[in-house]
Amino acid sequence: MDSILIHANTHTYPVYIGENIRFQLQELLPKSYDSILIITDDHVARLYLDDLSNSLEGSSVHTAIIPAGEQSKSIHSFYELHSQAIRYGLDRSSLIIALGGGVVGDVAGFVAATYMRGIDFVQVPTTVLAHDSSVGGKVAINHESGKNLIGNFYSPIMVLYDVSTLHTLPLKELRSGYAEIMKEAFLADEKLLWDVMELDLTHNDNYERIRHLEKGIQIKANTVEQDEKEAGKRKFLNLGHTLGHAIEAELGYGSITHGEAVAIGLLFAIDVSEKEYAINLHADKLFTWLTNNHYPLNMDNVCIEALLKRMKMDKKATNQRIQMVLLEEMSKPVLIEIEDTTLRSYIESFFAKLQNWYGH
Amino acid sequence: MDSILIHANTHTYPVYIGENIRFQLQELLPKSYDSILIITDDHVARLYLDDLSNSLEGSSVHTAIIPAGEQSKSIHSFYELHSQAIRYGLDRSSLIIALGGGVVGDVAGFVAATYMRGIDFVQVPTTVLAHDSSVGGKVAINHESGKNLIGNFYSPIMVLYDVSTLHTLPLKELRSGYAEIMKEAFLADEKLLWDVMELDLTHNDNYERIRHLEKGIQIKANTVEQDEKEAGKRKFLNLGHTLGHAIEAELGYGSITHGEAVAIGLLFAIDVSEKEYAINLHADKLFTWLTNNHYPLNMDNVCIEALLKRMKMDKKATNQRIQMVLLEEMSKPVLIEIEDTTLRSYIESFFAKLQNWYGH
DSSP: OEEEEEEOSSOEEEEEEESSGGGGHHHHSSSOOSEEEEEEEHHHIIIIIHHHHHTOOSSEEEEEEEOSSGGGSSHHHHHHHHHHHHHTTOOTTOEEEEEESHHHHHHHHHHHHHBTTOOEEEEEEOSSTHHHHTSSOEEEEEETTEEEEEEEEOOOSEEEEEGGGGGGOOHHHHHHHHHHHHHHHHHHOHHHHHHHHTOOGGGOOHHHHHHHHHHHHHHHHHHHHHOTTOSSGGGGGGTTHHHHHHHHHHHOBTTBOHHHHHHHHHHHHHHHHHHHHTOOOOHHHHHHHHHHTTOOOOOTTOOHHHHHHHHHHSTTOBTTBEEEEEEEETTEEEEEEEOHHHHHHHHHHHHHHHHHHHHO | OEEEEEEOSSOEEEEEEESSGGGGHHHHSSSOOSEEEEEEEHHHIIIIIHHHHHTOOSSEEEEEEEOSSGGGSSHHHHHHHHHHHHHTTOOTTOEEEEEESHHHHHHHHHHHHHBTTOOEEEEEEOSSTHHHHTSSOEEEEEETTEEEEEEEEOOOSEEEEEGGGGGGOOHHHHHHHHHHHHHHHHHHOHHHHHHHHTOOGGGOOHHHHHHHHHHHHHHHHHHHHHOTTOSSGGGGGGTTHHHHHHHHHHHOBTTBOHHHHHHHHHHHHHHHHHHHHTOOOOHHHHHHHHHHTTOOOOOTTOOHHHHHHHHHHSTTOBTTBEEEEEEEETTEEEEEEEOHHHHHHHHHHHHHHHHHHHHO
């Protein structure tokens, strides 16, 4: 088992990574809790809930199960989880455990952040994508007008990352998570980039995954430690997300995973960077890797006008001016503000290029 | 105009106190904002909304008006205020201003704390009671099972306290606010205590109020600066609140003000302290002052069993054991855990004493 320490504004917490470490939860907790509420989704519950709750002795353990999927990040789920926490008699000294992917982590984390003005919580991620969301303290629910509009910065007291749970992950969820690792590699670790470029997602093993996840988490941690509240540097982590978020929302959550949308956004950001700074960032190689790993890249029926409108609504926009992360060179991100008309022409030529690439 | 600096965990902010300073809001703000949302209630809106919004130049100023009263601290209001903030195009660099009493401050503060994971907010209290709630960073909404169960610790960037707005305050709201000042006096300032004991609430002027409010705020500030997250010392501020909260909930919010309920709880805590520590804390003089100022003290129809049940549910309880603040001596609070049966007999004899006092 490896561990990485994250220095948040409020406290320092460990991320443990290893095989089958979900059974060690109890001994890894920094203290004992009278009452614990495990929040998970109906999919993950079937697979790992018993493992986790059986490993907790001496505490009164309760569970709350939400439907798997983005719709559980609603104000309704949020309130209902509070109701359950109250019903189970949780108090200020109780613990909430988030067992699952990003959706569970976000909503359970926001419940923990707001229950009696904040109680301890632990993240137990079960997806590759959640290596990103479980570190850095962003918790939130969605508003009907946009993703993650209602939330807090609130760090867990510990992250327990059992990579053995990734065996049960569908391929498109692997794709989703590896898009963020690829993004982190472009931002800060060219060696990791070429490592992942070699990878066939259907054939990587735990050893390899642990290595990639650790590197991804370290890049994320280094960034958020310097700028937890996203006033500056943390915005670089949005590489690929300006267009990615808009595509995800436009196609409808569920029809494409978050990371798959980010992969398209990443390819776009790399493509624009190559043009803006007249450099070679290997957009063609990234395209090939995405294609070989069956990332959905067909944008033929997506309306560019609708995407632009969504990008303006994004909470990263300031006074409706769209911000975008580019790379001046490899591992050297910059944040720029981009004119609507310029952005539109970039998207048009990118979508044309995608068609063209596909044509070959 | 006077000012007090509050050192919160995240930042330091000023509390300005003075007459007619609501017209100086713009110049007192630490920076300019493109977009500002003023949240107030329908009662305060009629009186002071125009004064405030007219004093803000160069910003795009929006307003959201909630119904006056505790029912506006609901999950529904919370979500609706988020919808309005989104509709008005507020972004991470926008400002929310809470204009009103404790309800407005709590719900607007919680919206500010959670909108896009937190934006700046300013408290403009218009009640005596809000001298307490506007300082210290507690923001929250209610759950149907209990008050303030969903919230954050989130400090404003500034508090602007215009005591001229207190002229329009009904007498029972003055009583409500002065109960907290009386509590603060018992906790830390015996001189303030005898000052307020001399006071006829129907006849005090701005000069006197500013003095009392400043002293109250200073006591509150000193306490929360040492223990913002209520792990220790801040709990002393709950003097009078264990029984007070239960009475307020049992009689139904609105039939008695928060402070009026706290006044009864305070008298009870002083009464119990006198017995536990065999000292004289002038419970009789407090009773006389409360009676002279027409605080409602008739508990004849209140069910003690129901009160006990509510006290166990309180979020300050740990594992359902009731905690209570007493005074070992004047200005020397202690936190004790109290047995149900002991507490019951204390309440019984206190209620009997109230009847008896009334009998004279």
